[in-house]
Structures are given as structure tokens and as C-alpha cells.
Amino acid sequence: GGGAPGMEYVMGIKGKDFAMACVSATAVQQIITMKHDEDKVMRVDDHRMLVTSGEPGDRVQFGEFVCANVRLRNMRHGVKTSTKAVASYARQELAKALRQGPYQSNLLVMGYDEGKGPSMYYLDYLATMHEMNVAGYGYGSWFVLSMYDNLWHPDLTQDEALGLMQKGIDEVRRRLSVAPSSYMITVVDKDGIRHLKTLEYGS
């Protein structure tokens, strides 16, 4: 197993016309923080991203494997595979591997589809898949999911969501003894994928 998977923090929010992710940016081995600027968002194409967490090797390998196969499909058929299809494909690969050599990785598949709008899919290493408005992984999410359940509404703007992400980080740092020290916030909307903020705290 990879260190302590619960120590990572991932929260995803789907808004009116965007989907936003806040992810801890620390890469930890045992008791050492190897990196403070690990970007755990992988771009599948201009309007779809994977937000991966879990076992460090599996997280990257699985994410890149999904990206490579989706890009191949896009080339072959001259299409941009939809967010739902990307999530379904990722889920199937997780399911195939589950009873052989499971990928110990959880991920959010977030994207913006023309005509349909934003969507976010929660996947976990057991090949669970749900489309959700608010989702997350790690111990931190135990505190923040219920907070967002109270504060979320369907017409959320990007500024409001950014405010929610900050509230979530503040809560985690206040109450979780092993809260990560740095976070990256990324958004996907009709204009593509953009990194919004990196937040680093002293400890």
C-alpha cells in the first residue's frame, strides 16, 4: 500500500457552467514530504481532466493509461470523447483490473461538454462510479463534504466555488491533525482547463 492514502485531500464541485477541483499538492513517502507542487490533474483533452489520488505509482500509471487510450480513440474517430464516456472507460479498466492487479487509485473525471455543460464523475479503486455535484477523497473530505452539502446550490459561480474551496481548506487545516500544507485549484469550463491558484502554508 502507498503510505497513507487518506492523507491526500481532493474536493470537486460542479457549478453552473464549470467544474472545479481542489487537490493537495504534496507528494509524501513515509514521513517525508518529497514535493510541495505535485500537480495531480491530468489533461485528457482541452475540456476534460482527471483528478487522481491514491497509491503514487498507480495514480500516475492509471491516469496516463486512460489519457493515452482516450487520445487514441479521439484520433481514430475524429471526435472528442465525452466526459461520461471517459469516466465509463476508466471505470471499466478499474473493474477489469480489480480481481487481478487492482489500481489503488481514486479519481474524479471532470469535464465540459458542448451542449451538455459541466459534469463530474466520482470513481474509486473498486470501480465505483457516480455522477455527483460535490465529491471528494481523503480524511479531509469527511469534514468538508457535509459543509458543501449545506452550501452548494445549482447556480454556483466560479467565484463562489473558489470561496467554498478556501473554506474547505481552512476547515481541514483547523481540524485535521495531518492536513496537507499545499493545495492546487483547477477549473474546467467552456474555455478549457485553467490552473487558478496554488496555496502553500508554513506547516
Next chain:
Amino acid sequence: MARYDRALTTFSPDGHLFQVEYAMEAVRKGNLAVAVRGADVVVIGVEKKSVAKLQDARTVRKIIMIDSHVCLAFAGLTADARVLINKARVEAQSHRLNLEDPVTVEYISRHIAKIQQKYTQSGGVRPFGVATLIAGFDHSGEEPKLYQTDPSGTFSEWKANATGKNSKAVREFLEKKYKDDLAEDAAIELTIRALMEAVESGSKNMDIAVMRRETGLTLLRNDHVDRVVKKIEEEKEEEEKARKSSFAKR
């Protein structure tokens, strides 16, 4: 001679592999494809065969993307090209996954050529009846690249080339008119001029595409192509008039 052209793996007494040469003949019968390397673009032009009335013209694509930074045009058997293109596309993504780098144009050309060669030295198969023009940009380095492969499995780099029907005449035209470091518009014009040497002019009969580093492959719109064709035709008329009047003076 008849005894030496059946099985691919047999050389003829004078050192020929007839099946490979027959495959090249199939290429020579295919629709013309031209490519011109400019300073920072590669322009590709293909002869557009007229489609049947009930056929959807958009489904006949002859300039095809392998990856976002490499594309391919071909002359010869379309179905054979489809197989090569599919293999190249898989290799392009596989390379990205394993080496974390997009393929170089040379790498993917070598890969396609290797496949074509394999089919000239295996039992029970025939060579691909396809010659390809592969254009694109490497991840590092500035200039655009252009390569050609053929049914024998050889590949080489080119500044400008043509393959298919009348390719010899078109290549000779390019040898005369090509200049290094052409700007995009000049490269487009040269490509269209070269096509017009062998193909009826007008956007109905040719597809032109430009490969650029930032934006990848862009197909030129019909009105753009027609504009350039018109300009070329007018210039040709002027040259013709000037020639005639210079004779008259004598």
C-alpha cells in the same frame, strides 16, 4: 519472368522483387499527393477524385492526422493506407505513454517504413500498395519535417515531394521552382501550382491542408483555394500574353 513474380519471397535472377515493384505500380496509379516544406509550415495537397452523386464527399479523407503534431497523405490503395495509419496512431500514443514524449516525425516515418518492409519479407502476405508523405513538427527543434515512405519500406527526408499519378512531372516542377524558407502563403501557392501541373484546377479537384506547429492540421477552405488558383491562372495568362507579344515584335 512469370515464375518470379508469384511468391513475394523470391528474387528474380536479375535481382528484382516483382511484387514490390508491382506495388509501386499501384502507387503510380493512385491519386496525386504533393507536400512542400516552408520555413515554419508544411503544406499538403491531394488530388480529389470526383465522387459519385449519392456519395458523401466528406467521408473521403486523404490527409489524415496521426497525432496532433503529425499528419500523413498517401497515394495508392486506400484500404492499405488505413491499416498503416491505424498502426501509426497506436504507436504514437504508445510512445507518448511510455516515453512521455510525442513521436518525432522521423521516428513515426521509420516505424511505418519498418512495417512496410516487414510485409516484403514475410510468407503469405503482399506488400502495402501505398506510398506516404508524412509531415509534422518535432517536440524539440524549430523547423517542420517532411518524410516519404514507399512499398519497399525505404524512407527519406524531403524538402518537397510528390507521389502518385504524374508524380515524376510534378517533382521535376518542384525541383525547378522550390526555394528554401518559403513563407506560408508562398508554400501554399507552390503546392497549388504543383498540383495544377497534373490536376484540373479549382477547389473541386484538390484538397489543401497546412500543418502548423501551434495549431496542427488545418484544411483550407474552398474559397481560399479558389482565390489562389485564380491568382495563378491570371499570372499564367499574363506570362502567356507577354510571351506572345515578344514574338510579335520580332
